[in-house]
Amino acid sequence: MDYYKILEINRDASASEVAKAYNKLSLKWHPKLSKLDHNTTYHHFCLISEAYEVLSDPIKRTFYDKYGEEKLKEGFFANGNLKGGYSFAGNPFEIFEKFFGTSNPFAQLIDTNGSENHGTLFSHAFGGQNFPGIPGPQDLEIQVECTLHELYNGCAKTVSYQRQVLNKDGITTRQIMETKEIKIDRGIETGQKIVYKELGNEAAGFKSSDLIFLIKETAHPTFKRKGNDLLYIAKINLANAIAADPIQIITLDNRKLQVPVDQIISPKYVKMIESEGMPVFQQDEVKDFGKPQTFGNLYIRFDIQFPEDLTESQKNRIKNILLEGQQ
Template sequence: MPRDYYEVLGVDKSADADAIKKAYRSLAKKYHPDVSTEPKEVAEAKFKEISEAYEVLSDPEKRSLYDQYGFEGVNQQFGQGGFTWDNFTHADDISDIFGDLFGDLFGGGRRSRGGGRSSASQGESLRYDLEITLKEVLEGKKANIDVPHTVLCEPCRGTGGKDGNVSVCGKCGGSGQVQSVSRTPFGNMMSVRECPECRGTGKSSAEKCPHCRGTGRVSKESHISINIPKGAEDGMRLRVSGEGNAGYNGGSPGDLYVVIHVKQDRNFERDGNNLWTGIVTTYPKLVLGGEETVETLEGEKAVLTIPPGTQVGSVLRISGKGLPRVNSSIRGDLLVRVTIEVPKKVSDEERELLRKIDETAGSKKTAGKKRKSTLREKLDDIIN
């Protein structure tokens, strides 16, 4: 059992976002494996623990799942199929913190280390829209998708040179930048620009790789399989790390974001974790009470008990037959709106019975009125 996330970060259960961020930052600085004074394995394990705790507690949605269900509520997000579900804002937040962290440690942002474009930069992140059915929301789904993206060219190992043969660019000496001096009335001005020879990569090749025409990247359609969690919501983004476009100059690839779209269903309408459906019953069942069979989303027959005196349009509830919460086995309810169908034609026997009912109902009304008037008469008698 992992340690409680609040305990890991050393914050109170009621800590606000700022306090959590602060605690994470100071611990991350202490235990980052590159700088920690602890033995490597200890630092790595600590850093992983801190990062996991922060990933959950910094995200209001995950934090509330964790508060309600503990590790059960969030643990499926780690280490399963290589993805975590996430959203863009949160990803930005994390990189912000790392930007700050590395800035503090190395005296400059991570991206600016090395300078210029000859330093590694991450490939572009991509978006893939995936439609799923309501039933797949209920059961979860392993989806196989084909994603067009760029990957490193294998024959040249991403270098762009034939058979991977590259040398340091002679023009810029490998920095990817060239300096030029121009004279101005205020003196000589020096400017730095991208090396035109190697286009900022710092490398040159006598012969270009024929597979990628020297770019080091090729287009490819990759077959990717991802796990859609039970209870997935419309608009939810699943991050598949490293399946975006290939990085530049040895940089890591971007991520793939799979955006979930839930199709409308003919029989059920989603309302958070609850589902709406409807049934048609009979007038006698509404009056006297009874049972009806309702088909659930999973295709099972559930028994709906209609209490006596149920009104047309009432909503009855079959508990636990709605949708699950994300990463939880707790399900919402199935809400059933009850209506009746008024027959356009009736048999002679039915007509006779309905007349009798109507007459009885009519005499009840009259009887009620009569009783009232007699009561009034009695009261009058007493008063006078």
């Protein structure tokens, strides 16, 4: 939470500027003065009060400037006497009364001479609409790890997560645990999002944020994905490489793929198998259900295992065979 943004002041604002900002905004968003619904008004009024309570206190403000809101609420300040964490007590009306010397917000709109005390503030207080300094609830983004096997074949996953919901008073919030089963379509990639509109966090006066599941692919022992293509490293011995023996690959959908090799395999040799890569992902709204699934390509690189030890006789025989092949 950015307390300076809430009070619409710069970070180097003086104590009097902090007080002036609270003076203006607390009247603008006081529940008895605003025309907006109570939940929205009270939510803003509380945030303004919390921001003022922190920034008007030199010790709290110093700690907040240095460590931020999270650390402020965790507490501890060495020699600065803020050992216990700060917590807003939910007492905006007490803060208001202490600041103005009265709990009556109307008394602050007119000075003792009967003129408006805050210029255009009166019209703002009764006609304010949006408050750009106070953001709504953030989208709830949950990372979902998927194996390459799951991304190839598609699957359903049950995901548990924590989200913020409103209490019965419509103002305060609490954290709850929820679970949701999500469908992972074939071919979906790392970084893609599955979005459920307005099923995320709640806050008074705002629409619920979105619930977003972010896909993250975990490493596979033999395959590596590059977009819609797959890379496979085949370990073969030197004899198989020279003989150009076919290789067998167990695919991600558990088929046995027999791959012919049409030339002697060198360390730079790459074999491409068309349409044996990843399924090409399509969003539901653009899927052509009458069209067969399309796939990327499979690229095979070879890790040639050389013998660790040979006798002099074996070395000479191999040398003679290779020299004969060059003639």
